[in-house]
Amino acid sequence: MTNSPKNLWWGYIPVIVVTLLGILMTFQAYLEVNSWEEQRNSIAFRDASQDRVLVVQREIEHTLGLIQDIASFFEASPVVGRREFRKFVEPAIKSHPGIKALAWIPRVENGQRETFVANARKSFQPFRILEKDSDGEMVSAGDRPEYLPVLYVQPYKLNREILGLDMAMNPEVFELLRKSEDTGQLQVSHSIPVIDEGVRSSGFMVSMPVYYKTEPDSEIESEIAGAPEQREIKGFALGVFRTGDMVERALESLSPGAIDISYFGESRTGDEELLYSHQSRVRPGATVTEASEHEESGLEFAQTLRLGDRFWKVVCTPVPGRFEPESSSGWIVMTSGFSFTALLTIYVLTLIGHAENVKRLVDKRTSQLRGAVNTLNMEIIERKNAESELQRLNEDLEHRVAIRTSEAERRAKDLEQFAYVTSHDLKAPLRGIANLAQWISDDLQGKINGETQEQLKLLHDRVSRMHELIEGLLEYSRVGRTAISYAEVDVRELLEEIVDSLSPPERLRVEIGDLMPVFKADRLQLSQVFSNLIGNSIKYHGSDTGHIWIKVRESGDRYEFEVSDDGQGIAPEYHEKVFLMFQTLETRDYGSNTGIGLALVKKIVQEQGGDITLDSDTGKGASFRFTWPKRP
Amino acid sequence: MLDKDAEILLVEDDRVDIMTVQRALKKNAVSNPLHVARTGLEALGMLRGEGDYEKLDPPPVLILLDLNLPKMSGIEFLREVRADPELKSLRIIVLTSSNEPRDREAAFQYDVDDYIVKPHSFDEFTRAMATILELWDAD
CATH class of the missing domain: 3.30.450.350 (CHASE domain)
Incomplete structure (x- = not known):
């Protein structure tokens, strides 16, 4: 818009004005000088003439x-x-x-x-x-x-x-x-x-x-009379x-x-x-x-x-040529005036040219700036879009998380329901079977042969095992599902109770170390860990005589407990396996071993924020170390 | 000792469990009359003499209550009984398969006299029954 010919011409108006003014003023000055010279000459001439x-x-x-x-x-x-x-x-x-x-x-x-x-x-x-x-x-x-x-x-x-x-x-x-x-x-x-x-x-x-001369006396009179x-x-x-x-x-x-x-x-x-x-x-x-x-x-x-x-x-x-205006001064004025006007015109032209250049530059920069602003606006819009997209995604994510959470909650509820159902609906009939088998065995005492009697016993054993498996499963599922309740726990007292309830063989000595703490903990969970570990040590010691040591040491914000024995030990290749569910190193027939114990222990320890490690080898006993965080 | 004529109400829906209780009582030489209700509603009917049921009069000296019952669960039954002025002081012992803390807490909320998880083996069950009766006896 700035480069239309009309505006371009308008831009030259100052040049025209300046030029015209310059010419007019030059003429005016020329006339003035001439007039002044004439006047001066005229005065000089008049004076000289006078x-x-x-x-x-x-x-x-x-x-x-x-x-x-x-x-x-x-x-x-x-x-x-x-x-x-x-x-x-x-x-x-x-x-x-x-x-x-x-x-x-x-x-x-x-x-x-x-x-x-x-x-x-x-x-x-x-x-x-x-x-x-x-x-x-x-x-x-x-x-x-x-x-x-x-x-x-x-x-x-x-x-x-x-x-x-x-x-x-x-x-x-x-x-x-x-x-x-x-x-x-x-x-x-x-x-x-x-x-x-x-x-x-x-x-x-x-x-x-x-x-x-007339009479001397009358001379004056006659002169006064004035009559020649x-x-x-x-x-x-x-x-x-x-x-x-x-x-x-x-x-x-x-x-x-x-x-x-x-x-x-x-x-x-x-x-x-x-x-x-x-x-x-x-x-x-x-x-x-x-x-x-x-x-x-x-x-x-x-x-x-x-x-x-x-x-x-x-x-x-x-005299011709004198008392005439010095034409040269007039011409000098005229020439100077025109020269000055020309210079001024050139200067103004230069200025206008410069202004045009500046204007062009400004236009260029303005359009560049406009472009930049447009780009920026586009970027802002893009960014806003991205933001809203992000927000949408977030909301989506939140929605999904909510869905997942509710799903997880639903699943947890399902699990709970499952555990509940299991504890009642599976255990009840199982107990029924066990009782019925018992009653048959009792009622037919002496009326059935030894083989049938043995088969009834096997039936009973299998039912018992199934019962224990269900109990183990229930217990495992209960970890983290039940509300944790903290209370002052005297560990020594707790250990003594556990050992007492486990009633180890007389010559298998359980030694509880010094400095057992009294601290805030979930008593039930800690008890379960200890009883499983000690129970395992007793169960798998492999000998009726030996030692089981229980020790503790403080390690920063946690206690490190150790349950070790001098039993048969566990080969390193099984160290990972022992913590898996239903993994036992013994045959199924041997004892009432569900293979849930250590998996349960690991889950409890981890749930509490600690960790458990095993140090053992065949014939060199086993040492389980687990950490348990202190609570304020 | 338990009064010979004092009646016991067993609220249980599983036939084998009913047999188990009957056998355990017999094994412990307890011959008191044992009424059996298969649901909570039935038990309430018997206690109040509602519907087709004849009212147990005098009321049973002991109620052995299973929790997992059809139609009306043991916890619901407890709520009804404890809300009933005539029945709220009845002696109730929960006898259930559930070892869930949830159930245990819910039961004790209704002021039950004991909460016993049904032992897996019949021998243990019998011993548990004896303990219940002895405790009751000692009261």
Whole structure:
């Protein structure tokens, strides 16, 4: 049941789950890493960009501040000489390469032209107020109510051609100046082309109006009142800057950051135009730039720069390949994830395989065990069967034993009945015959011849013998049939009684040994044994003179009695025979010997738990030894 | 001595045994009347005057009882006699062929005056008879 294909497939569900989970998690991790990297890059890029915008902003403010400083300088000093101006701006020019020109442009009314030119010529001899004619030639300015000539300009060498030039005739500059005069504020121009030795770059102008000082007391008031129109304009501080140089100068303070920066400003026409594009210093050939290149990464940081009341838009883009998620880490995560998933899958597969093996093994063992249990059960059943069979046999046996016992009891009863019947029914008629024979013999005394008389005697003898045989049989059968009764027996006394009743011949001496015990025994049986043995000794002694000894000795839990004589003895070949029933060693005619005596003795002794042995040989007398157990 | 007219009852079924007793008495010169019952029932009938029997009156001074009897055994007879108030004090001597302890015990249970195993030889029987009569005489 465990090996059906369905279950087998179910077993592989963990593998599928693990694999899918692994893949999903790997993708998730990959995305997370990428996202995190992107975010990190984006933050880093933004920070770097902000740094860059900040330093540029600072540079711009510094630049604007420079113009304001110049304005303040002119406002504070009634007269500023050419040399003073140069000294004032020189340090700034040296440290700011983005400065194209710093100039002082005074307002000169027509009436003051001559005085103004004369004063100017004191420090610069060839000074005159110029203007460009329609051919572009520098000519002395025409007669106009007011002039805005460039009085001082630094650095002089790069800007000598504008010295004396009336800026009121240059629309762009004039517009800027007028705007700053109108607002009384610093004004930044839109982008202008700056040409240095034939190289054209983008730049801008900054103008700041300078007013004549009013009464010292009312200066503060007028400033508070904030009405510039009411003040007389003195001139303008003007600066021309190269956007690119300024930006580069600012970025010098930062280490290369792989960021391209584009500056966009409002053109004269109001359109947004690219002022300057900073190529990151990490670029190998930092010149050629395509805007499209920046779009690849998608990262862009835009901010607005403030120049006076003008705004620049700064757009930072990373150098391609920088600030991009390190694709390798994503791929590392992905590869690691897939590898791990693969390993996990393999591991789970191995586990499942192992589990399958274990399961198979368990199944095998289980079936083996089941088999063993079945076998055991079978054995148990067999054993139970055997047990019941045994019990049946036992019962059968018991039944048989019971049957046999009752049979034996019945037989014993039969024997008893037989003995009883014999004692009465056989003995009675026999006695009748004996008596009748006696009476015939008595009644016919003298009337019958000697031969008949002899025959009657023989008849009597045979009847007597038969009587004795029956008596012997009865006695033999009575052994073990009658209840044994134990009593204290004085053996010496018993022996004396027996010897007395047997009345042996006078010269056959019966000697009863010493140490005859007094012990618990069946007196009748013991008496029968002794009287038979002693009687036999007397009967078969073979001589009227001799000895019969009766001795005893203790042997553990029994007494060993001995009845011996110095008679004719019994040949060894007859030793076994004498204990058999009806065996006599004499002829039938001799004496009243039934052949039952010794058989009876042996039976009694054995019945009592003892044994009897004979030691004798022809002419050497006979010695019967029998043991009789003591009883507590 | 035994009263000359005292009657003796012999309960015996064997003719030769009856003759033996008769002869033994004769040989011992005892001439007292001897009644013979062949069964225990007959003896009881004679003692009680039941049935066809004439009652022995006065009762016999001695009953010689064989044990192995037809119809009613000697032991059964003893039980009947000893259970009968009129008869229970009768003098009874068992005269039997049985030397079985069983029989001996059963007889003495009914308070018999003696238990004598019939001797095999007639001479011994005669002597035994004399002994019985002498004992009775001596009483």
